[in-house]
Amino acid sequence: MRNTISALLLGTAMVLSVAGVASADDKTVKIGVLSDQSGLYADLAGPGSTLAAQMAIEDSGLKAKGWTIDLISGDHQNKPDIGTTIARQWFDVDKVDTIVDVPNSGVALAVNNVVKEKNGVYINSGAATSDLTNAQCTPNTVHWTYDTYMLAHATGQALVKAGGDTWFFLTADYAFGAALERDTTAVITANGGKVVGGVKHPLNTADFSSFLLQAQASKAKIIGLANAGGDTTNSIKQAAEFGIVKGGQKLAALLLFLTDVKAIGLETAQGLNFTETFYWDLNDNTRAFSKRFSERMKNSAPPTMVQAGVYAGLLHYFKALEALGGNPHDGAKVVAKMKTIPTDDPLFGKGEVEANGRVTHDAYLFEVKKPSESKGPWDFYKLVGTVPGNQAFTPLDKSACALLKK
């Protein structure tokens, strides 16, 4: 009898607590920044992403309006199993509402499923794969900063039109590399170019000389680097060593971050063309934010586009929460709200969250400056072109996202 009573009491308490959490004017939010904290993507995301999230919370002004916002961070170590374990623990034990960042497409896609299952909010900034808003789209996912389709179209198209019609790929052998190669190949063939060969290399390769020799032997005009982080910097550095650029072949770094250029050095990186959606020195707004950001970074680095995306994505998320008047702890509902509000923030400018979760904003074609043109420790890019937001990303009629087929 006593057991029954205590069970009933416990049950009532649980119902009450759940009901309490679900009330509409609940103003508590818990955010988890899931990133690569110490591996090859740690500099372009990692601790800087956590700082960006912290600044978004401060700048949202929600705390002054009575909101309680908690922030935790985790290290997925570029392993999908670790990423999903952390995500599950965050939702089940720590009661996290929203997961942000998640660089590494392999981990990002795995976490994507967990967030949908737990009905959380997923604001991805760090991962590149366009599958997040295509075949694998969910009502819980917003893909903020960039994707492989955008990279392929902006950089790929510009290079093919400039006469680079034969390509050889060096591709990182995981979800991201495959997606980037696939999307770029589509652009090349659509513009009359041809892919003459390619190699898939393991993630985190130190020596690229074998692969570069194969690329050299292929006589392709463009060597497309469908890799990221340390893999890209090593490829570029060693390509210079093997005289590939001097021999007339051109390198296309399909994904290059500010921190990569820093690591390669302007001497070797000068003249590279690539695409990003954010650069710290774009305009007064980005410069002001970057100044505040770098003052709080351990190595005084300005934000990368991934870190900027974490900031801007969270600002937009907070706008949606405020519009809802409280946190419903219902991921799909919050994301639906995010899609109804046009995006407008100091870092990425105006855009929108499309029905498939894709955020559109302008993309910029940059060229790495010559050492003589650089005026400061992070003065690396020259703007050479802008692709408007509505042209940079997958057109909705070409998206394979099931959410669009209602």
Place this chain on the structure above:
Amino acid sequence: MQALYAQLLVGLINGSFYALLSLGLAVIFGMLNIINFAHGALYMMGAFVAYFLLNLGGINYWWALLIAPVIVGIFGMILERTMLQWLAGLDHLYGLLLTFGIALIVQGVFQNYFGSSGLPYSIPDQLKGGVNLGFMFLPIYRGWVVIFSLVVCLATWFLIEKTQLGAYLRAATENPTLVRAFGINVPRMITLTYGLGVGLAALAGVLSAPINQVRPLMGADLIIVVFAVVVIGGMGSIMGSIITGFALGVIEGLTKYFYPEASNTVVFVLMVVVLLVKPTGLTGRAA
């Protein structure tokens, strides 16, 4: 066919790093009976010291080749004096765990201060450019790495196997008490040997700085492969580790050509095969 020659040569270049590193490991294991897991971290320190010498002290690559191994070697000797020496006579596992811990700490400290994407270090002017060999474009620096490390490897082998000092060392490993009875300071010799092994790792680090990024994790990425090299060659065998180092570099290079996806694993597949067929390694003797 031309491509094949090129891949063989490229394999040889990577092999020189494997050889230099596994040689240091073999020396340390052979003389101190310690499985030195900190080797990768010390290799990384060598590259960082070269970077600091250049950027803070204006000291060029050639001096770094000499100074960096000495500085890191002294760091190694301090480690040996303060920590490793107390593990003499204990199971290998203790040395392995201690050095693994040291490696994690050193890497963590460097990562904390320098991030993960690395710092640039350019090729010295005298070794810039390349020569066209007909079948490939060989960067002069890479050719230099092969020749230089081959010379260092053979010199180390000569020192240990063919000189009076080497004879003392080998004797001290067999029977320290007896060697001490002849008036030789065995603990000091052990410390110096550890310093030598560590210096070799740092030297490899300086050599690789212009090729790879100077990164805190550069050693962690390499050390597992190098351990496989040592296991295949036979723990503690000096010549074995040199030959296996170069040979595995070549095999890995060929894999990168014929089946690139497997290039990270081929060394370990070979290790399994060797362990199954000849557990003491290719040149190892039964204990």
